[in-house]
Amino acid sequence: MTAPELQHAAGWDEVERLVVAGHDSARIAVGPDRDAALAAARAGIAAGHGPTPPRPWRSGRRVLIVLPTYDEASNLEAIVDAILRYVVADLLIVDDASPDGTGAIADRIAAARDCVRVLHRSGKQGLGTAYLAGFRDAIARGYERVFEMDADFSHPPWDLPRLLHAGEQAELVIGSRYVRGGSTAGWSMRRRLLSRGANWYARTLLGARVRDMTAGFRCYDVAALAKLDLDSVAAQGYAFQIEMVDRCRRAGMRIRELPIHFVDRRQGKSKMDARIAREALLLVPRLRARRGR
Ligand SMILES: Nc1nc2c(ncn2[C@@H]2O[C@H](COP(=O)(O)OP(=O)(O)O)[C@@H](O)[C@H]2O)c(=O)[nH]1
Ligand SMILES: [Mg+2]
Numbered sequence: 001m002t003a004p005e006l007q008h009a010a011g012w013d014e015v016e017r018l019v020v021a022g023h024d025s026a027r028i029a030v031g032p033d034r035d036a037a038l039a040a041a042r043a044g045i046a047a048g049h050g051p052t053p054p055r056p057w058r059s060g061r062r063v064l065i066v067l068p069t070y071d072e073a074s075n076l077e078a079i080v081d082a083i084l085r086y087v088v089a090d091l092l093i094v095d096d097a098s099p100d101g102t103g104a105i106a107d108r109i110a111a112a113r114d115c116v117r118v119l120h121r122s123g124k125q126g127l128g129t130a131y132l133a134g135f136r137d138a139i140a141r142g143y144e145r146v147f148e149m150d151a152d153f154s155h156p157p158w159d160l161p162r163l164l165h166a167g168e169q170a171e172l173v174i175g176s177r178y179v180r181g182g183s184t185a186g187w188s189m190r191r192r193l194l195s196r197g198a199n200w201y202a203r204t205l206l207g208a209r210v211r212d213m214t215a216g217f218r219c220y221d222v223a224a225l226a227k228l229d230l231d232s233v234a235a236q237g238y239a240f241q242i243e244m245v246d247r248c249r250r251a252g253m254r255i256r257e258l259p260i261h262f263v264d265r266r267q268g269k270s271k272m273d274a275r276i277a278r279e280a281l282l283l284v285p286r287l288r289a290r291r292g293r
Contacts, residue, residue, distance in 0.1 A: 004023070004024065004027050005027070006027050006028070006029055006038060006041060006042065006045070006051070007023055007027060007028045007029070008028070008029050008030075008034050008037055008038055009028050009029070009030050010030075010031070010032050010034075011030070011032070011165075012030070012161060012162050012165035012166070013165075015028050015030055015162055016162060016166070016258065019162075019181045019258075019259050020180055020181040020259060021181070022181060024261055025051075025156060025158055025159055025162065025260070025261065026045075026050055026051060026156060026158065026261065027045075027051065028041075028051060029041030029042075029051050029053075030051070030053060030161070031053055031054060033054075036054050037053065037054065040052050040053055040054040041053070044085070049082065049085060050082070050085075050156070050157065050158050051158055052085050052086070052158075053085075053086065056084060056085060056086055056087050056088050057086060057087050057088065057160075057161035057164075058088045059087070059088070059145075059161065059164045059165070061144040061145050061164065061167075062090075062142065062143045062144045062145070063087065063088070063089035063090065063143065063144070063145045063146075063147070063164065064089065064090050064091070064092055064134070064137065064138045064141070064143040064145070064146045064147070064222075065083060065087075065089050065090070065091045065092070065146075065147040065149055065160070066091075066092050066094060066130070066131060066134030066135075066137075066138075066146060066147060066148055066149070067079070067080075067091060067092070067093045067094070067149060067150075067151045068094045068095075068096075068127055068130035068131065068134075068150075068151065069093055069094065069095045069096075069098060069102045069106065069151045070095070070096050070098050070102070070124055070271055071098045071099065071100045071102060071268060071269065071271075072098065072100075072102050072151045072152060072268055073098070073100040073101055073102045073105055073268075074267035074268050075151050075152050075153060075265070075266075075267050075268055076093070076102055076105050076106060076109070076151055077105060077109060078153075079151050079152070079153060079157070080093075080109050080113075080116060082153070082157040083149075083157045083160065084113075084115070085157070086157045086158050086160050086161060087157075087160040087161050087164065089115070089147075089160070090115045090116070090117070090143070091115060091116045091117070092116075092117050092118075092119060092134050092137055093106040093109070093110070093116065093117070093118045093119070093151075094118075094119045094121065094130040094131075094133055094134055095118060095119070095120055095121070096121045096122075096123060096124045096125055096130065097120065097121065097122055097123050097124070103118070103120055106118040119133055119134075119137070121133075126236035126237070127216075127236055127237055127240060127271075128233065128234070128235050128236035128237070128239075128240035129236070131148055131240065132230055132233060134146065134148075135220070135222075135225055135230060136230070138222045138225070139222055139225065139226045143222050144221070144222055144223070145164060145167055145219055145220065145221060145222060146219070146220050146222050146225065147160065147163070147217075147218065147219050147220075148216055148217065148218045148220075149216070149217055150216055150217070150265075152265035152266070152267070152268060153263065153265060153266055153267075154216075154217075154262055154263055154264065154265055155175060155216070155217035155260065155262070156260060156261065156263075159175055159217070159258070159260050162258060163175055163217070163218075163219040163258060164219060166219075166256050166258055167219045167221060169254065169256065170221075170253075170254040170255060170256040171220065171221040171224035171248065171253035171254050171255070172218060172219070172220055172221070172224075172244075172245070172248045172253055172254070172255045172256070173218065173219040173255075173256050173257075173258060174210065174212055174215050174217070174218050174245075174255065174256070174257045174258070175215060175217030175218065175258055175260040175262075176210075176211055176212035176215055176257035176258060176259055176260060177195075177212050177215065177259075177260065177262045178196075178199060178211035178212040179211050179212070179257045179258075179259050180259060181259030182212070182259035182260055182261070182262075183259075183261050183262065184261075184262045184263075184264075185261065185262065185263045185264065186263050186264030187264050191264075191272075194277060195214060198213075198214050198238055198242075198277070198280055199211065199212060199213055199214060201280075201281070201284060202214070202242045202280070202284050205284050205285065205287075205288050206242075206246055206284065206287060206288055206291070208245060208246070208249060210245050210249075210255060210257060211257060212257060213241060213242045213245050214238040214241045214242060214280070215241060216241060217260060217262075218241075218244075221253075224248075224251070224253050227251065228247050228248075228251060233247070235279060235280075235283050236276065236279060237272070237275075237276030237277075237279055237280065238276060238277070238279070238280040239276075239279040239280040239282075239283040239284075242280060242283065242284060242287070243283060243287060246287045246291070250291065
């Protein structure tokens, strides 16, 4: 199979139209100067870095990207480099004393780059509290946008500016696998059914229009987040993502879903397990009861 033709888009709205029409954002060069954008993207793709822009995109916002890590030694350095090729942002790595030494790698990256900080926690405390710690940091330090993103290359770094751009018109932007133009690749049938099933279940019980409630690639407006009662969020895995969507909806926030091509991690192991699935199964009826009150 030959890779699809490299497309050019002058700006992020045009990228969005192309992706909705079925193009992969991994094959779109973005920038007002067509020749420069295409040349940089071609060079980036040839080097295995994706459709790199001539320079990282500057949104004009203070942006924090929260990267939770647990045993991501094989991914961390590369994902940080990848992110910073696409967007001007600060990064907060939240590491839970990973047994594989991810924390030491994070410290080394932070020492070499001013825009990277590390929060070390004493043991595996779950994804939900890792993100909450990141949100609190974003609020305390005056960031305007905060991202959730996996550290395993499942969430394409070249989509960061597109989500940021959409975040000018929504308080929550979700990189969605289940809207037109979105997809998942590399997952087993079991994993696909689990994800689809969880989304169907949560959407139906909560009456939400959001198609990908469990997505972990998101851009939040920090000012809107600060108005939520984050201290009372207890969920951890997929349940955390579902609960956050539910809270944002109830707070009247504008939510936009942008299609992304999710790819299963290239390196390392998923931390998804039966406990995380069960947590979501049990939480959704509780959220539903809460909204009834
Ligand atoms: N700090 C922290 N990070 C975690 C924890 N569990 C998962 N992660 C990270 O959260 C991200 C998503 O987890 P992952 O295993 O990829 O889940 P999947 O994408 O649903 O298979 C990855 O970057 C993980 O390293 C945790 O308990 N603490
Ligand atoms: Mg992942």
